[in-house]
Amino acid sequence: MEITLREEANVTILSLKGRLDMATGSALKEQVKKLFEKEKTAIHLNLGEVEFINSSGLGALVSVMKEIRLRKGRLTLSDLASYVQEIFEITQLSHIFEIFTTEVEALNSYQAVTTG
Amino acid sequence: MPASEFTYPSVAASEEKMLDDVKMVLQENGVDEYLQDSFMLVVSEAFTNALVHGNEQNPQKTIKLVLNVNKEVLSADIVDKGRGGLDKVEHRYPPTMFSEGGRGVDIMRHFASSVRFTETQYGGLKVSIRFDLIKKNKEERLT
Numbered sequence: 581m582e583i584t585l586r587e588e589a590n591v592t593i594l595s596l597k598g599r600l601d602m603a604t605g606s607a608l609k610e611q612v613k614k615l616f617e618k619e620k621t622a623i624h625l626n627l628g629e630v631e632f633i634n635s636s637g638l639g640a641l642v643s644v645m646k647e648i649r650l651r652k653g654r655l656t657l658s659d660l661a662s663y664v665q666e667i668f669e670i671t672q673l674s675h676i677f678e679i680f681t682t683e684v685e686a687l688n689s690y691q692a693v694t695t696g
Numbered sequence: 697m698p699a700s701e702f703t704y705p706s707v708a709a710s711e712e713k714m715l716d717d718v719k720m721v722l723q724e725n726g727v728d729e730y731l732q733d734s735f736m737l738v739v740s741e742a743f744t745n746a747l748v749h750g751n752e753q754n755p756q757k758t759i760k761l762v763l764n765v766n767k768e769v770l771s772a773d774i775v776d777k778g779r780g781g782l783d784k785v786e787h788r789y790p791p792t793m794f795s796e797g798g799r800g801v802d803i804m805r806h807f808a809s810s811v812r813f814t815e816t817q818y819g820g821l822k823v824s825i826r827f828d829l830i831k832k833n834k835e836e837r838l839t
Contacts, residue, residue, distance in 0.1 A: 599712070599715065601711055601712070601715075601740060601744075602708055602711055602744055602747075602748075603708040603709060603711060603712060606708075632715070632733065632736065632737070632740075634737055634740045634741055634744065634800075634803070635741055635744070635797065635798075635799040635800040635803055636744050636797075638799060639795075639796035639797050639799075640796075642794060642795070642796045643796050646794060663730070663733050667737070667803065670802070670803065670806045671799045671802065671803065672793065673793075675793070676793055676794065
C-alpha cells in the first residue's frame, strides 16, 4: 500500500492506495504514530484508491481512531468505494467513523468546526 | 478445471502473496470484479485467522489453500496447523463497536453462500468457503 501525505489548513491528509490488510494496516498505524510525535491529531484519510480492505485493515482504522480520540484529535474518512462502504455498513463501523463522500466535504467540515 | 493448491508460511507477508495468487486464479477464469473482491475478502479473513490464531504466526507452520473455480461455484479450503481452532471459533465473543478485531467471521458469513468450520485429524482448523454462482445468477435475474 502507498501512503502519501500532505497538509491543508492544519489537517494532515493521508491518501491510501492499494490493499489495507494486516501488514499494511501496521504500516498505517506507524505512519500515524509519527504524526502524533509532531502533535498532528487532525487527520483525514482519503480511501479513494483503496482497492481492498479486510477486518485487519478495519482494525487498524479503529486503532488509529482510538489513538486520535485519546489525544482529543479528529479523524475523518472520505471517498470510499461502494465495495468498501458496504464493508463499513455490515460491520456497523459506519456508525463510529466520520465518513464524507468527498475529501473537499471532509476538509470543509474542519473549517466549519474552526469558524463555528 | 482442476483445483489450484498453494502453501504459505505463517508470516504476515504471505497474505499479500495469497491475495495475488487468488486474484490470478479468478482472473484466469473470467470471474467478475465484484465477485473477485468478495471472494478475496472472505478468503483473506479465513487466511488471517489461520495465520494469527491458528498458527500463531509461527513461520514453521504452513497454511494450505485449495481453490476450485467453475461455472457453478467458487470454493476455497483454508487449513492451518494450529490446535483448538474450532473451539475458538465456536466460543468467540462478538466484537464491541470499538474492538480492533473479531469481525472476520461475520464478514465471511455476509458474503459467502456458506462457511463451514471443521477440525482436521491433526487438530488444525479447516475453513470451507463456498460461493454458489448459479443461485446468485438466479437471484440477480429475479431482482
